[in-house]
Amino acid sequence: MLSRLKTDFQLSIITLLGACALLGVTPFAALRFMQGNLVTGIVDVLILGCIASGMVYAWITGDTRRSGFVLALVVCCGAVAAGVAGKAGFFWLYPCLMVSFFLVSPRGAVFVNLVAIASAMTMQNGAFQSSVHMWSFFSTTVMTSVCAYVFAFRNERHRASLQLLASVDPLTGVKNRRSMDEGLRSALMDARRTGRFYAVIMMDIDHFKKINDEHGHGIGDQVLLSLVSLIQQRIRKTDQLFRFGGEEFVLILSGVDCNGLKLIANDLQALVRQQLRCGENAVTVSFGVARLHPDETAEGWLKRADAALYEAKDSGRDQIVFAENISGADAPPSSMLVD
Numbered sequence: 001m002l003s004r005l006k007t008d009f010q011l012s013i014i015t016l017l018g019a020c021a022l023l024g025v026t027p028f029a030a031l032r033f034m035q036g037n038l039v040t041g042i043v044d045v046l047i048l049g050c051i052a053s054g055m056v057y058a059w060i061t062g063d064t065r066r067s068g069f070v071l072a073l074v075v076c077c078g079a080v081a082a083g084v085a086g087k088a089g090f091f092w093l094y095p096c097l098m099v100s101f102f103l104v105s106p107r108g109a110v111f112v113n114l115v116a117i118a119s120a121m122t123m124q125n126g127a128f129q130s131s132v133h134m135w136s137f138f139s140t141t142v143m144t145s146v147c148a149y150v151f152a153f154r155n156e157r158h159r160a161s162l163q164l165l166a167s168v169d170p171l172t173g174v175k176n177r178r179s180m181d182e183g184l185r186s187a188l189m190d191a192r193r194t195g196r197f198y199a200v201i202m203m204d205i206d207h208f209k210k211i212n213d214e215h216g217h218g219i220g221d222q223v224l225l226s227l228v229s230l231i232q233q234r235i236r237k238t239d240q241l242f243r244f245g246g247e248e249f250v251l252i253l254s255g256v257d258c259n260g261l262k263l264i265a266n267d268l269q270a271l272v273r274q275q276l277r278c279g280e281n282a283v284t285v286s287f288g289v290a291r292l293h294p295d296e297t298a299e300g301w302l303k304r305a306d307a308a309l310y311e312a313k314d315s316g317r318d319q320i321v322f323a324e325n326i327s328g329a330d331a332p333p334s335s336m337l338v339d
Contacts, residue, residue: 076116284318
């Protein structure tokens with residue numbers, strides 16, 4: 001449970017704000033019934049039920065987008081309903097207007113807030129003493145929403161930048177090893193749920209250290225960029241390319257059978273042989289290929305591909321080796337190889 005809260009930002013926000021709402025509203029709901037204010041008490045109970053349901057839905061399904069939107073709509077409109085039932089309820093609307101920007105996107109929160117404000121002014125039920133009172137309420141709620149929007153917009157941009165830095169390799173622009181781990185886990189979950197075939201191709205540029213030593217790291221970087229460009233020209237939108245580290249790349253393929261996998265690997269090898277160059281010299285790549293086995297872990301799957309890559313390097317490089325064709329269980333990782 002704690003691990004999910006640490007890794008899923010939106011779920012943690014829904015859980016935290018939902019728990020605060022439950023703790024904050026429950027005493028008032030009890031007080032309403034004790035005072036005989038049944039209408040407001042029932043409204044509070046309905047709000048509590050919707051908040052609890054939204055939290056449970058988010059935990060079970062992982063769908064934080066829909067649950068967050070529903071929670072934002074419930075707390076804001078619930079505050080309006082409480083205000084209509086009793087004038088003091090309108091005071092709850094101000095924190096709810098701000099909370100909505102934590103639960104949904106800034107645009108979604110603006111929509112929710114406008115609905116809540118318009119509802120409060122339309123169903124006033126004598127809550128405002130005068131038109132001046134009503135328009136003062138309108139001005140202050142709009143100002144609150146605008147300030148919250150500016151903060152939420154800047155925070156969203158900042159968080160998106162941090163996520164990009166954490167998930168993308170700065171040189172090649174493809175996803176990094178951290179993203180690869182998430183991609184492998186997602187592939188495993190989808191394969192178990194749908195039965196779709198998945199495969200991993202590990203690629204390592206042959207003699208890359210020699211390229212850096214003889215031509216410099218700038219030329220080596222250009223070789224890496226050229227390889228990424230060639231691979232991206234051939235793969236589908238559903239395939240995922242990652243930089244595993246140094247000159248190693250990992251390609252996750254979905255929906256490919258044995259014959260299709262062989263065609264893809266051979267096509268990539270032929271493309272690299274024809275077009276990847278370092279000056280006038282051709283650059284080759286070794287390939288280790290592994291299909292996902294039923295009930296296999298991500299670590300075991302990647303280890304088999306790594307063993308196949310080791311075999312390809314050990315067999316003279318510029319080779320394609322399938323993990324199913326070797327024992328390779330105790331083969332050393334390809335990171336131990338000398339280019």
